[in-house]
Amino acid sequence: xxxxxxxxxxxxxxxxxxxxxxxxxxxxxxxxxxxxxxxxxxxxxxxxxxxxxxxxxxxxxxxxxxxxxxxxxxxxxxxxxxxxxxxxxxxxxxxxxxxxxxxxxxxxxxxxxxxxxxxxxxxxxxxxxxxxxxxxxxxxxxxxxxxxxxxxxxxxxxxxxxxxxxxxxxxxxxxxxxxxxxxxxxxxxxxxxxxxxxxxxxxxxxxxxxxxxxxxxxxxxxxxxxxxxxxxxxxxxxxxxxxxxxxxxxxxxxxxxxxxxxxxxxxxxxxxxxxxxxxxxxxxxxxxxxxxxxxxxxxxxxxxxxxxxxxxxxxxxxxxxxxxxxxxxxxxxxxxxxxxxxxxxxxxxxxxxxxxxxxxxxxxxxxxxxxxxxxxxxxxxxxxxxxxxxxxxxxxxxxxxxxxxxxxxxxxxxxxxxxxxxxxxxxxxxxxxxxxxxxxxxxxxxxxxxxxxxxxxxxxxxxxxxxxxxxxxxxxxx
Numbered sequence: 481x482x483x484x485x486x487x488x489x490x491x492x493x494x495x496x497x498x499x500x501x502x503x504x505x506x507x508x509x510x511x512x513x514x515x516x517x518x519x520x521x522x523x524x525x526x527x528x529x530x531x532x533x534x535x536x537x538x539x540x541x542x543x544x545x546x547x548x549x550x551x552x553x554x555x556x557x558x559x560x561x562x563x564x565x566x567x568x569x570x571x572x573x574x575x576x577x578x579x580x581x582x583x584x585x586x587x588x589x590x591x592x593x594x595x596x597x598x599x600x601x602x603x604x605x606x607x608x609x610x611x612x613x614x615x616x617x618x619x620x621x622x623x624x625x626x627x628x629x630x631x632x633x634x635x636x637x638x639x640x641x642x643x644x645x646x647x648x649x650x651x652x653x654x655x656x657x658x659x660x661x662x663x664x665x666x667x668x669x670x671x672x673x674x675x676x677x678x679x680x681x682x683x684x685x686x687x688x689x690x691x692x693x694x695x696x697x698x699x700x701x702x703x704x705x706x707x708x709x710x711x712x713x714x715x716x717x718x719x720x721x722x723x724x725x726x727x728x729x730x731x732x733x734x735x736x737x738x739x740x741x742x743x744x745x746x747x748x749x750x751x752x753x754x755x756x757x758x759x760x761x762x763x764x765x766x767x768x769x770x771x772x773x774x775x776x777x778x779x780x781x782x783x784x785x786x787x788x789x790x791x792x793x794x795x796x797x798x799x800x801x802x803x804x805x806x807x808x809x810x811x812x813x814x815x816x817x818x819x820x821x822x823x824x825x826x827x828x829x830x831x832x833x834x835x836x837x838x839x840x841x842x843x844x845x846x847x848x849x850x851x852x853x854x855x856x857x858x859x860x861x862x863x864x865x866x867x868x869x870x871x872x873x874x875x876x877x878x879x880x881x882x883x884x885x886x887x888x889x890x891x892x893x894x895x896x897x898x899x900x901x902x903x904x905x906x907x908x909x910x911x912x913x914x915x916x917x918x919x920x921x922x923x924x925x926x927x928x929x930x931x932x933x934x935x936x937x938x939x940x941x942x943x944x945x946x947x948x949x950x951x952x953x954x955x956x957x958x
Contacts, residue, residue, distance in 0.1 A: 482508045482673040484834060485664050487652050487687060489513075490521035491628065492815045493679035494635035495827030501642035502831065503840035508673070509636075509644060510666060512651035514944025515904045516897060517632035519681045521820070522907065523705070523756065523788025525745060526736055527719055528624035529818040530567060532587025532595060539798045541590045544818040546825035548592075548622060554824050558638055559852035560630035561737040567623030567719040568603065570773045572613045579723055584618055594621045607716055609774050623719055627737050628820055629907035630852065633897070635827070638850040640896040642843065649944065652680075655690055655809075662808060675808045675834055682753045682791045684799075684813035691806040696799060696813060700753050701790040703745025704762035709781040709915050713739040720773050731769035733777065738910065743770045743777070745788070758787045783915050790816040798822070800829055802837070810834065853891045853908060857883060878928070879921040881914020889925060893932045903943040905929065922949070 484500060486493045489511035497509050513519070528551050534541035555562035571580045580597060587595045596619055603610055603617045610617075640646060647668065655676070656663040664671045678687045685698040708715075713735065722730030734742050746762045763785055771777055793799055793814030803809045812830055819826070834840070856864050856874050867887075868875035874887035892899045892908035899905045902912065905925055912918030912925070926949060930937040938950040 481661060482506050482671065483838065483840070484508070484675045484677060485510060485662075485671060485673040486677040486679055487664075488519070488679035488681055488684075489516040489636060489646065489648075490519050490679065490681055491517070491632045491635065491820055491823040492812050492826050493677070494632050494639060495823040496677055496679060496812060496830040497639035497644045498635045498642070499827040499831035500834060501639050501644050502843055502846045503835055504843050505834070505838065505840050507639075507644045508671065509639070509646045510650040510652060510664070510671070511646065511648050514648050514900055514941070515907075516636040516646075517629050517907060518943070520789055520791060520815075521628055521632045523786055524628055524703075524820055525705075525732060525734065525742065525817070526625055526628050527567075527732070527734065527818075527821070528562065528564075528626050529821045530587065530595070530620035530623040531590050531592045531818070531821075532569075532583055532618065532620060533724055534590065534818065536586050536589040539800065540796075540818065540822070543798060543822040543825040543829065545591045547818070547822040548624070550824040551624060551626065551821070555626070555631075557848055558631075558634035558850045560634040561627040562624060562631075563626075563737050564622065564624040565718055565735065566619065566621045567721060568607065568620075569618040569721045569723060570603075570610065570614050571616045571618075571723060572611065572772065574615055576723060577616065580616060580618055583724070587618070587620065592620060592622060595619070607718060607720065607774075609715060609776055610720070611773050611775055614773070625719060625734060625737050626820070631820070631823070633908060634850055634852065635823075637896045638848070641850060642846055646897055652687065655687075660808070675810060675837065677810045677812055677830055677834070679812040679815070681815070682789050684791060684811065685793075688803060688811055688813060691809050692803045694804055696811075697794050698814060699749050699792045699794070700751070700755060701792040701816070702748045702750050702755060702762070702787050703790060704748075704758050704766055704785065704787045705742060705744030706763065706766065706779070706782045706785045708741040708743065708778060709783045710739040712741040712778050712781050715741050715778060716774065722769070722773055731766050733770050733774050738913075741778070741781075743767070743779075749792070753789070756787045756789060758785050762787070784917055792816050798826070800826065801833065808837070853888055853895070855888065856885055878924050879909075879911035879914060881916050881921075882910040884909045884911040884921070886928060889928050890932060893929060899929070900933065901941045901943050901947075902926070902929070902949070926950070
């Protein structure tokens with residue numbers, strides 16, 4: 481029997497697993513996909529929000545600010561990319577200045593540090609490509625950008641290092657209460673546990689409603705994005721928001737930690753919890769809206785577009801806590817923006833709830849640090865030469881767009897919770913994320929995956945399940 485089963489290996493589930501591994505508990509994470517970071521966590525704005533947007537007094541506001549303040553140190557401990565580049569909320573009309581001031585006051589009340597309103601002159605000095613219509617902006621120096629894949633994977637790897645078990649391709653179908661335990665029914669059999677953490681993203685309401693009379697409703701809110709080539713690096717250096725509206729913070733323009741420019745998202749409520757397809761209408765909308773805050777947006781440099789789903793709870797609030805009438809069932813639901821920023825604080829809160837319920841003792845063997853995949857591009861010429869001499873795989877470039885080596889891909893495959901698919905390698909190394917979008921490197925990556933995993937190349941998938949790349953051969957092998 482497990483002490484805790486966490487449903488979902490997204491950023492909230494992985495953060496909770498990592499924090500729970502600080503205690504003497506037998507923990508398992510079950511995930512219906514083939515890898516961590518396959519749902520909402522893989523397709524978002526990659527922003528570490530300062531915390532001025534959420535309603536004062538809400539759990540969302542509290543955890544946003546806490547998570548923001550934890551991010552820099554956590555990125556050093558777990559070795560994932562994070563940069564505190566600052567954010568700007570742009571006001572385009574004098575008559576909207578009262579709304580900007582309200583946002584400032586809310587941020588101050590929420591505890592955001594160093595927040596201030598700047599005039600057009602200072603705004604243009606910070607961002608030369610800002611719209612000619614901009615009159616002022618709310619400046620939050622504590623805002624940042626982060627690699628969402630890197631952070632999610634770092635949480636999960638560190639949890640695994642500390643003894644947390646992960647079961648992939650394991651889809652939960654229901655629950656049964658048995659004395660003081662829960663039976664979690666899945667396509668891989670039944671598992672018994674004392675406590676359940678429901679971190680299932682857009683499906684969290686489905687599982688909540690299986691065990692509670694007090695129903696929860698989550699709407700999948702689709703957001704379309706465009707990612708621009710790294711040749712646009714420097715077009716903006718801060719994260720540029722529009723004044724928030726009914727559906728959130730509007731379309732943003734932001735640099736990424738890897739040097740791209742990201743534009744998005746839209747906010748379209750849908751019913752399909754797997755509806756991550758982009759639409760022409762959505763892309764047209766975000767391009768049009770982004771052009772209101774910046775001028776000369778280099779939209780012809782788009783290398784890919786994608787869409788993600790936000791788990792929008794009807795009350796627009798995080799739902800974290802033991803479910804009424806379902807002892808031992810703990811919700812971690814409604815985690816939409818600023819969920820990525822809040823994840824470190826969410827993990828601490830969930831772990832605290834479980835600790836108090838179980839009386840668990842601290843794990844004296846807990847290791848709080850983790851080392852990411854070595855990137856040879858960060859080394860000096862001398863260091864790189866020494867590395868290649870020791871391991872020639874680091875001298876073999878596989879992805880030319882992102883200059884990813886065979887050594888990095890081998891590391892990604894053989895690490896704790898290693899990559900099993902092309903997307904798994906891509907999220908860990910960026911092989912396939914460049915301008916050609918995996919057009920050239922996929923065949924070699926498939927060969928490496930097959931070799932390292934000891935399987936036939938035809939078994940390698942893009943993202944697990946039935947997403948096989950090779951479906952046959954066009955002539956007999958000689």
